Amino acid sequence: xxxxxxxxxxxxxxxxxxxxVLDGISFEVAPGEVLGLVxxxxxxxxTTARCVARLTEPDQGRVxxxxxxxxxxxxxxxxxxxxxxxxxxxxxxxSLNPRMTVAALIEEPLAVHRLEADRRRRRDRAAxxxxxxxxxxxxxDRHPRSFSGGQRQRISIARALAVGPRLLIxxxxxxxxDVSVQAxxxxxxxxxxxxxxxxxxxxAHDLAVVYYLCDRVAVxxxxxxxxxxxxxxxxxxxxxxxxxxxxxAVPVPDPAVERARRSDR
Ligand SMILES: Nc1ncnc2c1ncn2[C@@H]1O[C@H](COP(=O)(O)OP(=O)(O)O)[C@@H](O)[C@H]1O
Ligand SMILES: [Mg+2]
Numbered sequence: 001x002x003x004x005x006x007x008x009x010x011x012x013x014x015x016x017x018x019x020x021v022l023d024g025i026s027f028e029v030a031p032g033e034v035l036g037l038v039x040x041x042x043x044x045x046x047t048t049a050r051c052v053a054r055l056t057e058p059d060q061g062r063v064x065x066x067x068x069x070x071x072x073x074x075x076x077x078x079x080x081x082x083x084x085x086x087x088x089x090x091x092x093x094x095s096l097n098p099r100m101t102v103a104a105l106i107e108e109p110l111a112v113h114r115l116e117a118d119r120r121r122r123r124d125r126a127a128x129x130x131x132x133x134x135x136x137x138x139x140x141d142r143h144p145r146s147f148s149g150g151q152r153q154r155i156s157i158a159r160a161l162a163v164g165p166r167l168l169i170x171x172x173x174x175x176x177x178d179v180s181v182q183a184x185x186x187x188x189x190x191x192x193x194x195x196x197x198x199x200x201x202x203x204a205h206d207l208a209v210v211y212y213l214c215d216r217v218a219v220x221x222x223x224x225x226x227x228x229x230x231x232x233x234x235x236x237x238x239x240x241x242x243x244x245x246x247x248x249a250v251p252v253p254d255p256a257v258e259r260a261r262r263s264d265r
Contacts, residue, residue, distance in 0.1 A: 012061035023223040034200040036210035039220030045203045086160035090172040092152030096144040103140040109162040129158040150181035167199045
């Protein structure tokens with residue numbers, strides 16, 4: 001990697017009830033890069049995300065974000081780190097408090113991180129963020145229940161962006177959405193990445209979704225990273241049998257990659 005990585009993950013190990021769920025995971029995400037993390041259900045994708053964001057404490061390993069040690073950080077330092085690293089979860093129905101308005105949901109992180117003391121300016125910022133994710137500021141006083149899944153996920157993204165993170169960790173952000181809506185949310189993430197220079201750790205079990213958005217792809221099998229490479233390498237000439245079996249299960253959208261795959265056999 002030519003530039004210093006924004007996120008560096010080294011040798012993450014995690015056990016649940018004596019079972020080794022992460023078996024020494026290492027990878028890096030460069031500034032402005034989208035890294036896809038794929039693998040079957042239960043392979044350890046969410047646990048990896050949660051350990052990186054320190055929502056779960058790993059048993060071993062090292063995580064640095066812009067050179068800061070995430071796992072060794074005290075409360076204050078962790079709060080500062082969380083401004084740089086925000087998560088978007090799979091289910092926008094359970095991740096947004098139904099009693100809060102859209103404005104309150106987006107303003108909350110601004111208040112928690114003491115980024116904007118003035119109430120009116122907080123609201124203006126919420127309006128800007130809502131428009132940034134392709135929604136009208138006229139929706140600010142509505143509640144999450146009046147929105148579709150795709151719109152709720154846009155609100156979750158606006159909320160994550162409120163503190164100005166450099167890295168978004170998106171754990172299956174489109175998996176609960178209809179296919180037609182998935183494309184719109186993926187477009188939005190691609191657009192935000194370009195406009196804001198965001199890095200994204202993008203987790204999905206659907207390889208077609210990952211192909212669309214990611215520069216590089218890491219493949220997780222039973223808690224171990226079995227393959228990591230550029231999108232073209234991993235989809236065009238997968239080196240690991242597990243990656244090939246994942247690819248065989250999905251239609252790949254790009255005809256060139258489809259040809260490369262066939263001629264590879
Ligand atoms: N809090 C937990 N307690 C016990 N086991 C867990 C917990 N979270 C995840 N696991 C187990 O760890 C493994 C990896 O889970 P997870 O990271 O959620 O996989 P994925 O996101 O790839 O589907 C699974 O076997 C799961 O059952
Ligand atoms: Mg998961």
